[in-house]
Amino acid sequence: MSEIEESLKRITSHSGVMGVAVLDDAGKLARYSLPQELAEKYGEQVWLLQNIARTAVRDVDPQNDLTYFRIDTKRFEILVAPFWGEVKYGIGGAVKDKGYTLFVLQRKPGQS
Numbered sequence: 001m002s003e004i005e006e007s008l009k010r011i012t013s014h015s016g017v018m019g020v021a022v023l024d025d026a027g028k029l030a031r032y033s034l035p036q037e038l039a040e041k042y043g044e045q046v047w048l049l050q051n052i053a054r055t056a057v058r059d060v061d062p063q064n065d066l067t068y069f070r071i072d073t074k075r076f077e078i079l080v081a082p083f084w085g086e087v088k089y090g091i092g093g094a095v096k097d098k099g100y101t102l103f104v105l106q107r108k109p110g111q112s
Contacts, residue, residue: 004022004031008020008022008031008033011104012033014106016106016107016108016109017104017105017106018034018076018105018106018107019032019033019034019035019038019039019104019105020032020033020034020102020103020104020105021033021034021039021042021043021102021103021105022100022101022102023043023046023047023100023101023102023103024098024100025085025098025099025100027043027044027047027101028043029043030100034105038105042078042103042105043103046078046080046101046103047101049069049071049080050066050069050080050082050101053066053069054066054082054084065084066082067081067082068080068081068082072108073108074108075107075108075111076105076106076107076108076111077105077106077108078103078104078105078106079103079104079106080101080102080103081101081102081103082099082100082101082102083099083100083101083102084099085098085099
């Protein structure tokens with residue numbers, strides 16, 4: 001089992017966690033443990049919100065960046081951790097790693 005799979009399995013084993021999903025750098029589902037329809041529905045909205053939030057953070061301070069945010073609703077919490085990728089310099093010039101976004105959907109205590 002890969003390190004990523006082990007991490008996803010560890011996250012989903014926590015009490016209240018309904019599932020986890022990873023979006024690629026274009027906002028498409030790369031991996032998920034939620035039902036596909038739910039992962040797609042939440043994934044699309046998380047992708048939009050993270051881009052809006054990142055723009056707001058960078059508009060206030062261009063040297064800053066969004067690293068994590070939490071959405072708290074009546075029934076669920078959505079934990080979002082974007083990774084924007086890094087620019088690496090080598091002999092062939094600059095290459096940017098592909099980014100991804102991890103989000104976790106969990107029930108709030110007392111919710112079913």
